[in-house]
Amino acid sequence: MENDLILRMEHIHKTFPGVKALDDVEFSLKAGEIHALLGENGAGKSTLIKVLTGVETKDSGTIVMDGREISPKSPIDAQNAGISTVYQEVNLCPDLSIAENIFIGREPRKRGAIDWKSVNEKSRELLKEFDLYLNVEESLDNYSVAVQQMIAIARAVDVKAKVLILDEPTSSLSTQEVEKLFDIMRMLRERGMGIIFVTHFLDQVYQVSDSITILRNGSFVGTYAADKLPMLDLVGKMIGKDFESLEAIPKLSGEKKDAEELLAIKDGATNEISDVNVSIAKGEVTGFSGLLGSGRSEIARLIFGADKKTSGTTFIDGKEAEIGNPLDAIKRGIAFCPEDRKKDGIIGDMSIRENIAIALQSKRGLLHKVSRKEADKIAQELIDELAIKTPSADQKIKNLSGGNQQKVLLARWLATDPRLLILDEPTRGIDIGAKAEIQKIVVELAGRGMSCIFISSELEEMERCCTRMFVLRDKKIVGELSGDEISQASIMKRIAGENKA
Amino acid sequence: MKKFTKTMEFKPLCILIAIILVCGIISGGDFFKVTIVDGHFYGRLIDILRNGSRYAILAAGMTMALGTGGTDISVGSIMAISGAIACSIVDERILGGLHGNVALAVILALCAGALCGAWNGFMIAKLKVQPMVATMILLTAGRGIAQLIADGKIVTITSEGYYSISGGYLLGFPIPMFIATGVVILFLILTKGTAFGMQVEAIGVNQNSSRLAGIRVERNLWIIYILCGITAALAGIIESAGIKGADCNNCGLMIEMDGILAVAIGGTSLAGGRFSIISSVIGALIVQTISTTIYAFGVAPELTRVAKAIIVIIVCLIQSQAFMNKIKAVGIRRSGKEAQAA
Amino acid sequence: MKKQVRLKIENISLVIACVLFVLMFGAGAIHYDHFGSLSTFLNLFNDNAYLIVVATGITFVLLTGGIDISVSSVVAFTCVLSAYLLQLGWSAAVVICIVLVIGLLNGFLIGYCVQELKIQPFIITLASQFLLRGMCAVVSTVSIPIENNFYKAAALNKIAFKIGRTNAKLYLYVFLALAVVCVAFYVLNFTRFGRTVYAIGSNELSAGYMGLNVKWVKIGVYMISSFCAALGGVIFSFYTLAGYSLQNMGMELDAISSAVIGGTLLTGGVGNVLGSVVGVLIQGVIQTIVTYQNLNAWWTRVTIAALLCLFIVLQRIISIRADKRKGGH
Secondary structure, eight states, rough: GGGEEEEEEEEEEETTTTTTEEEEEEEEEEEEEEEEEEOOOOSSHHHHHHHHTTSSOSSSEEETTTTEEOOOOSSSHHTTTTTEOOSSOOSSTTSHHHHOOOHHHHHEEEEEEEOHHHHHHHHHHHHTTOOOOOOTTGGGSSSSSHHHHHHHHHHHHTTTEEEEEESSTTTOOOHHHHHHHHHHHHHHHTOOEEEOOOOOOOOHHHHOOOOOEEEEEEEEEEEEEEEGSSHHHHHHHHHHHGHHHHHSOOOOOOTTTTTTTEEEEEEESSSSOOEEEEEEETTTTEEEESSTTTSSSHHHHHHHSSSSSEEEEEEEEEEEEOOOOOHHHHHHHEEOOOSSSIIOOTTTTBBBBHHHHHHHHHOOOSSSSOOOHHHHHHHHHHHHHHHHHOTTSSSGGGGGGGGHHHHHHHHHHHTTTEEEEESSSSTTTTTTHHHEEEEEEHHHHTTTOOEEEEOOSSSHHHHOOSSSEEEEEEEEEEEEEEEEEEOHHHHHHHHHHHHHO | OOOOGGGHHHHHHHHHHHHHHHHHHTHHHHTGEEETTTTTSSSSSHHHHHHHHHHHHHHHHHHHHTTOOOOOHHHHEEEEEEHHHHHHHTTTTTGGEEEEEOOHHHHHHHHHHHHHHHHHHIIEEEEEEEEHHHHHHHHHHHHHHHHHTTTOOOOEEOOOHHHHHOEEEETEEEHHHHHHHHHHHHHHHIISSSSSHHHHHHHHHHHHHHHHHTOOOHHHHHHHHHHHHHHHHHHHHHHHTTTTTEOTTTTTTHHHHHHHHHHHHHHHOOSSSOOOOHHHHHHHHHHHHHHHHHHHHTOOTTHHHHHHHHHHHHHHHHOOOHHHHHHHHHHHHHHHHHHHOO | OOOOOHHHHHHHHHHHHHHHHHHHHHHHHHHHTTTTTHHHHHHEEEEEHHHHHHHHHHHHHHHHHOOOOHHHHHHHHHHHHHHHHTTTTTOOOHHHHHHHHHHHHHEEEEHHHHSOOOHHHHHHHHHHHHHHHHHHHOOSSOOOOOHHHHHHHHOOOOEEETTTTTTEEEEHHHHHHHHHHHHHHHHHHHEEEHHEEEEEEEHHHHHHHHHOHHHHHHHHHHHHHHHHHHHHHHHHHHHSSSEEEHHHHHHHHHHHHHHHTTTTTTTTTTTOOOHHHHHHHHHHHHHHHHHTTTTTHHHHHHHHHHHHHHHHHHHHHHHHHHHHHHHHO
């Protein structure tokens, strides 16, 4: 059995400042096997992948590939060792042609010059295996993300890889596209390639995987054969003993039947999405669920004025309200924690105090400065209330852990005393303890009469927090659920498009 | 409250004092000599204050541009434009109807500076062109425009009122010093008295986040580049008053480097973020002290430019995290080897 | 259906540039006597050979999304140092080798600072610009004439044409410039190095993930840019037979605007060297017209800056619309 082992990682440790990202993790992969790597956000999956592909270097531990010890220091090293990766966000060059994206860095040459004819021919042949018939000379950004993903896989496969890593490959694909991807994965398995499949869609794991390795909070939980591990056990192992702490959050008692409407969008559209009709009730937690790229964040950005509205009307308290930019929204009591905390949320080099005071300052206007004393007071109160772990409010926000950064962002918006709080993936990439706390805060705030919009990929937390829900697919609202109708199964069904709502 | 030694101003102030002390000791005390003639103060230190005020005014505007992570390399050309306009009006070459009114000339020159700044602001805030490229357009075109205003000639003027902007005295001190002080106070009120300073910093650290936190990024960038234009115009007026005319080819030539240098020495990161106007003003005085000293010691003035370039490179290296990490790595390796040897 | 947006930016720009060139040249030919001749056309190359070389070099840097504003000082320093060394009686071959090596070294240091020390390209090249300009003055503040025989020969040797009654000539150094363009075209289109340049400009992170050698290619483009600037300086010293510390002030803008007018995106990834050559020719025509019209020479600068501005705005508009159509982030 051990003979066909192609990759073995043992005792891998990796520490980032303040975080133990990987703690004595092991992982092994056989030839001709699809091996799912699972864990909650922040469990260490992506760090393990980065260590394997040379993007990060491990602190200690061994990686043995084909009986030889390797320690890749860059993606080139990893590729030369036979490890190819397709990342979640397609990592190709949009300005180059398809053929070039497949062959760049290893183009066939004739007398020293790149032989473009053979580059194009070879890529056509290669794509034929994937059932793709494209004009390979056209530039890549003319094609959809799904096609780009296939091309990335084609490239990865063609570099004579023995190990193929697919990091969240399905998150922006439609059902049919996912099927096609799985066919390709099975075909590659037949050829004896070892595939590491990172995903958070559990059904998909069971569709294609042979074995499963689970990580939790940076530690190794175990490796199991897929057919011997029921889904319920799988979830239990992923969430671990903290399962109970999540369970302890009181579920909001159903839909508030008499709730008044706080905000409504009629026929709203931006460059990203169109035909948006939603209504948010006072004191409710409204969920937007759907896959990544399904349009859930786009609606949130539309409501907040983060993306420019091209048509449609916003009503607040039944009256028409013009929201052309975030500041308008803030003045009307809307708050927004964006999906990408690092890029759009925190202002890394500034102190916690400033990060908290900044939105309140915008709301008041340039000339009415929030005094140092007042900022100190507000910051301290919110730090205490949300239990933000920091030595002082003077600390730069970038030095905090993910969960605490998220809480500071929450504090930023609570300081403005909003009527509607929009949270886009507030629990992504933070540890389970902080996750539970944030969920609890959301539920409490709603209890106090604040409206919330909650967006998350994790259906289980959506089910727990939301009292009403819009389900999205392909940038369209495909269903509306409320109260007891909300269950993981019913959401899944609508996301998958089995049930017309 | 923060201790003074922990503030941004502390380090540059120490450097300034050290440089002045060293110069003073080398020159055998000549450097510190301040005499009173006709009720005016004279001496090296006074010269530094007079000539340094130009840099201080420029640095105040430049600090804000760099604070947002941008830059403005067109300041030298804007100086040439404002100098050309002011001198041409005073000399009644253009707008003869004003009869060479100095006050109106200055105001119109400042307006021209604001207009140039607004153009930069339009390119940067509205069209989202990289600040460096956007201001590069005016850097080249601006000097040409100045030439066209002055009709390709060096405009010399004979207006005592205009001269006094640079050469005059008030309470025994040179007037430019008061202008610079006034500008700095206005900028301090703007950045500390309102939330503008904090917003500029936030934009410099993370523009996306700032916008989503309700900061009007576009409007603030407009304001900053217009302020940059006005400060440059003011510096141009002082310079042209100093040489009693407008020399479009040389007015403010390559002064953008001095501005950036002053801000960088003051400790503001060239990548944007935390900034201090006072630090930059101290930086400007350091730059001026170096220039004055190099002249005073009879070193060829050409070398000033080389020296400044080297200082900028050193400051860049010190600000570069990657460079410091490399130095540390070398240090650790060496101490590791020593430990092994022992 | 999604259209060929990116390709279009490059093509639209290049087509506009070519049309603009023909229009301007045509307008000149109609308006002025003796303008519409082969001689005027070839003189565009004679007078701008050095700029063609410099613009070709800087195109590499712009394609990676970087910028190099030290080129004008490299040209000036090359001229002044060559003139100074030749005056001391050094041989032409040695002098040319020395200045080219200095160019390479300057480029390497800039590239190293940008890539390894993460200093913004514009700051470090601005510092380099100052340093070299200052060094010019250190070598000599007055203009030094070049009397070396090889330089004189290089300056004067030409191929003369006689078509009908008009005489036209092409200096030999123009062929050197055109050779540089051909080599650059080959490198960008037919070597892995060249393709990596485009990949970095298109998406640097991806280029790294695809296993391309980002580090050395990025240092390499600054070396090419600086080397070409030094070579341009050598050609410029053939052209002027003198070295002066203040010559070519602001020429980096000419080089950058040539590339931009020729279709190179300042954000990188799109463009080619042939476009840059067209850009240089357009500037040459503007200069010729300004001379014919007997205008203040500063009009050339103002017009070029206006043209650059126009093309930058055009690029922005096209790319903003492309983003909208794509509907991506």
